[in-house]
Amino acid sequence: MTWVDGAAGSPYGVQNLPYGAFRHDGREPRLGVRVGDFVLDLDGAEAAELVLAGGALRRPVLNDFLALGRPQWTAVRRRIIELLTLPEHRAAVEPLLIPLAEVELTLPFAVGDYVDFYSSEHHASNVGQIFRPGQPMLLPNWRHLPIGYHGRAGTVVVSGTPVVRPCGQRPTSDGPVYGPSARLDIEAEVGFVVGVPTELGDRVPIEKFADHVFGVVLVNDWSARDIQAWEYQPLGPFLGKSFATSVSAWVVPLDALAHARVSAPPQDPPVLDYLRDEPHHGLDLRLEVEWNGGVVSRPPFSTMYWTPAQQLAHLTVNGASLRSGDLFASGTVSGPERDQTGSFLELSWGGREPVTLADGSARTFLEDGDTVTIRATAPGPDGTTIGLGEVTGTILPARHG
Amino acid sequence: MTWVDGAAGSPYGVQNLPYGAFRHDGREPRLGVRVGDFVLDLDGAEAAELVLAGGALRRPVLNDFLALGRPQWTAVRRRIIELLTLPEHRAAVEPLLIPLAEVELTLPFAVGDYVDFYSSEHHASNVGQIFRPGQPMLLPNWRHLPIGYHGRAGTVVVSGTPVVRPCGQRPTSDGPVYGPSARLDIEAEVGFVVGVPTELGDRVPIEKFADHVFGVVLVNDWSARDIQAWEYQPLGPFLGKSFATSVSAWVVPLDALAHARVSAPPQDPPVLDYLRDEPHHGLDLRLEVEWNGGVVSRPPFSTMYWTPAQQLAHLTVNGASLRSGDLFASGTVSGPERDQTGSFLELSWGGREPVTLADGSARTFLEDGDTVTIRATAPGPDGTTIGLGEVTGTILPARHG
Incomplete structure (x- = not known):
């Protein structure tokens, strides 16, 4: 005590x-x-x-x-x-x-490389339905490997840093136009902070996860959906994501999350050997997304299809080395229900179904002046609770309209 | 003198x-x-x-x-x-x-963020024909913006560093299998090294390029085509590229390349204002790709569709900040002729047309023990030549077959 x-x-x-x-x-x-x-x-x-x-x-x-x-x-x-x-x-x-x-x-650590995964089956399925209606919800590779990409490490900022609405190209029926993003969104994620580095050519097998990963932060991977939709083929998200990624100011050590371990959802088809983790453990982190002061969603991290140990094993299986301060994020955390989704793209179903905030106003995507705060808790020992702090940011108007 | x-x-x-x-x-x-x-x-x-x-x-x-x-x-x-x-x-x-x-x-500089563009029209068209036969060679966005993505900064290595053949998932008709990449390739590129940083929310307009960019390196963006083909949808290349990116040991200052400025190819349709550069200048850098001691290709950098100033203006137009040591690469440099292509994917036309090396052996992709050296020169003042050094690497066998 x-x-x-x-x-x-x-x-x-x-x-x-x-x-x-x-x-x-x-x-x-x-x-x-x-x-x-x-x-x-x-x-x-x-x-x-x-x-x-x-x-x-x-x-x-x-x-x-x-x-x-x-x-x-x-x-x-x-x-x-x-x-x-x-x-x-x-x-x-x-x-x-x-x-x-x-x-x-x-900012608690200098970010080495920042990798963002896409490991919630509910999120990937929702995005598939919104962007590719009538087609299979998941692409053929999704259940075989944790899809991920590298983001911009230099624009990872600490909670509280204001986020300037990004400008860029968005598509119209008359071709692309330049201007402020009109579909500015969040992605509620959990990030893992690498401690012990590796050499080029080495890899981190599943069972070595805790030797290399120090702890956990909350991540808001701000996303400009209109910029992203126009630019992302064939090489993935670029300017739609690179303007800012916010992380919580507190890194919760894995040691504090020993009581938060839960079985992760079963995986079918079976994964390749290098991704096999038994026991297949996730973390019972309970996220809360607050939009202008009212909670609009409660994404459950325990529903993630790919576990952090699988993500790290995959990230390094090609011999890519790790540095202290590397950050890899889970991808948007979304549960099976609409009010468990970790992005406003999903919450407003592609902007077609506005959300009513606590003050009665309606929203699809973010307006200037809006504030989003993501919080999380986890079960601790002896009935206690572990707080993961918060990651918050307020949208400032575009500078170069 | x-x-x-x-x-x-x-x-x-x-x-x-x-x-x-x-x-x-x-x-x-x-x-x-x-x-x-x-x-x-x-x-x-x-x-x-x-x-x-x-x-x-x-x-x-x-x-x-x-x-x-x-x-x-x-x-x-x-x-x-x-x-x-x-x-x-x-x-x-x-x-x-x-x-x-x-x-x-x-390694001459600590790499901040590493961005890789895709700015050769010939390369993008070749890749389109090889991977998407019968469809338009370029995707609709390609002529409107310089397509790019973030690579792994922590695995940028100096010329001479051996490259371990990466392992990963590759697709077969029976589903994905794990093993060493069977289609290991190069990408001959030119990289630009950022000197003066910017603040979050700022951007670097076309005319400020030379205030921020210090100089030029040669880049070999080693690529495992089989891993890449299976993983890249929808978020872009990840493990197919992240195992190693080699850069030349010498950074040639822009000051040394004043006589290498040439008109870049005309752009049609006209670009949006923030990408307009007049004069529309590229650089007359003449690359040479040597495979096991014999030159197999001579990619001309002067044919690049998007210029480095346009790339930097695009990279920062959303307010993404720059750090000293950020590296952005041109993307594979390919000219209009087969023997001007900057990847073996193109040189062997998707692996279907083997290349004969100087020693008489045939190749499609890289074999263990192969060495690739990329060199370049540019015109200097008074009839002199500017050497850009070389970027070389030898393939070592996979460690975790």
């Missing part, structure tokens, strides 16, 4: 302890761990030798810590739990707790 | 002066400029205050120098020309010249 005010029993008690980076008092970003409504200053904690990680906690981003590997991650986590629970540490540690309200959260 | 032995009149005289990074004498990588068959040690030159760049030349990669911008790039170039031509500098500079044969060249 932690001695930190208000932390015990909260989704950010010592069962969670997510890592992030923050500014405070005008100093450069430093690392911290969230406990309750405080940030434990890890830079200060390692400087005071309260916790030791070879200096990796005294950096502006998590990458050096991510590279240390699971034994070190676990040792540091155990030590932080001691610091926050044993009364004998209170006097030394309390001065290192900063109220969350006083800090500005910054 | 340079006093460096053998440099005057060579493709690496003072009209060229490409930048790279190298190891020598067991030290960590440092920066250098190639002149003739020597490397001028820029770390040593800046340490001795022979050239000043605020310390940016005393790094293991070019990124800090790239960020300085065109006025500084030009000033440093002028200074290096002075050092290598004025006899009064010879005594101080000569000890900083290291024979090329004694160094190991390393």
